[in-house]
Amino acid sequence: MVRSSYVFTSESVSEGHPDKVADQISDAVVDLFLSRDPVARVACETMVTTNRIVLAGEVRCRDDKTPTLDEIEKAARATVKRIGYEQHGFHWQYANFECHLHGQSEHIAMGVDESGNKDEGAGDQGIMFGYACDETPDLMPATLYYSHRILQRLADLRHSNEAPFLEPDAKSQVTLAFENGRPVRATKLVVSTQHAKGFDQGKLRDYVKGVMADILPQGWMPGDEDAIYVNPTGLFEIGGPDGDAGLTGRKIIVDTYGGASPHGGGAFSGKDPTKVDRSAAYACRYLAKNVVAAGLARRCTIQISYAIGVAEPLSFYVDLHGTGLNGASEDKLEAALPTLMRLTPKGIRTHLGLNKPIYERSAAYGHFGRTPDADGGFSWEQTNLVDAIKQSL
Incomplete structure (x- = not known):
């Protein structure tokens, strides 16, 4: 009960928390690559500490579009400057910068890329959750x-x-x-x-x-x-970062639902939208929010699972926590929602328009409960599926 x-x-945590500084730098790198090549691949981890910024990870971009090391450094420093760090122990202009990004693994690329009759596969296995509730106007936990x-x-x-x-x-x-x-x-x-x-x-x-x-x-x-x-x-x-080292991906509960919902464990920042840790979690939030916005439940949790290299999700789960309204039920929604949005990695990216440089803004104060932007930012916060969900039931 x-x-x-x-x-x-x-x-x-604020934008100036060391882990959030790292998240925002990682997403600034994602935005930089996507601004050059909408199908670029990025998995960028950042570490920040006393007057030091270190990047590591894997990238892939068209040769003629690949950002230079100087451009990557400029993006990282611009993020720190925007946040407001001009301190003796951490300064946007004077911090030491290191970049250890290298090419994406050919074996990962082989599983993810489209080829012949093969649809684009998930970039990794994993489980992703989305949640919405009617406690606030943005349908987020209060x-x-x-x-x-x-x-x-x-x-x-x-x-x-x-x-x-x-x-x-x-x-x-x-x-x-x-x-x-x-x-x-x-x-x-x-x-x-x-x-x-x-x-x-x-x-x-x-x-x-x-x-x-x-x-x-x-x-x-x-x-x-x-x-x-x-x-x-x-x-x-x-x-x-002068008081405590920061790393990408250490604030996943702050990024999502504050502990009010399960979490699949995967971080978002630093990952291009082929990574289902990010894109499928956005899709789950989008669907859950539209269910609640449609007046079909006061609370809704959605889970999706994937296998690396496989396009179609392995499972799709809905929980209304006993709050279903207007004839809605878990089994009806489990049957209807996947027909309204293709839940392959490519289907999610296409439906939500995720191959855009829209991610740095999401890396502080939560990826969810935000206002959709005209350029496609926070597209997963739209409630444009409400009528379709009602009709499907």
Whole structure:
């Protein structure tokens, strides 16, 4: 039986968190290659630490379109500059840069590429999940929704110079009480944010509390001051890659549903859309979101599985968590949804228009619950399948 009253927590990290710096650099490389060749292959891992940026992985691109080492370095440094790192321990201009990208394995290419009557295969085996719920306007878990937005607001205030005492590295955590299955108030709030040297902690706490109050619905702030934690260690002057090394792919729960849904384990950033870790997870979110947007369930989880080199998915699973509405059921949706969108790697990319340089923007504040862009960014957040799903049932 589904619990109706409970507390649940999700966390987020800012664009300046070291792991997110790595994710954004990796996706900047993906965007650079796709801007030159829409069918480029990229698997780029990034490591950042004190004044050092290191890339490694595999790529494939048309010879006459392949970005130069200087262009790859320029893209990486531009990302760090946009985030705002001009610190003694990590500076966009002065950090040491190394690139160890090399050609894609011929054996992987053989399994993935189309040839003759063979359709394009999945780039690896694996399981992918998508989720949607009606807790927020973006059909995302409320705990993660507000965790992201607190940090986005702090970043906007920093970039606009309204809060110049804020530095790029930050983390948030939101715990909400649920009654009758609906979020009703915050019980605990946590923000740790890097700040200028010597900045008064009392003023910082008051400022961050004001941001929290602006983001949360009216009346949701905890009444107990001891339930709000701002920089609980006391100081946070040394941060970012200078304070802790960052790696691509270490924030997969922040990237997805904040723990409210299962996760297949594969990271997204640094991967071109032939990698089903990324594209199939986007497809699962797209389908789950359209099911909830169609009023057919309050919650929906979808799972797909693949084998390397095989085009068609091995399995397709739907769970409505006992919240099905208007005659919808798991078995009906399992039969209908794959007829509305071909779930091969190529079918997903074609349906969602994924062979575009649209990925760096997704690498901070979540890949889901975002607004679709006119150029095709966040296409998996569209709800343009609602009518087709209703008619299919």
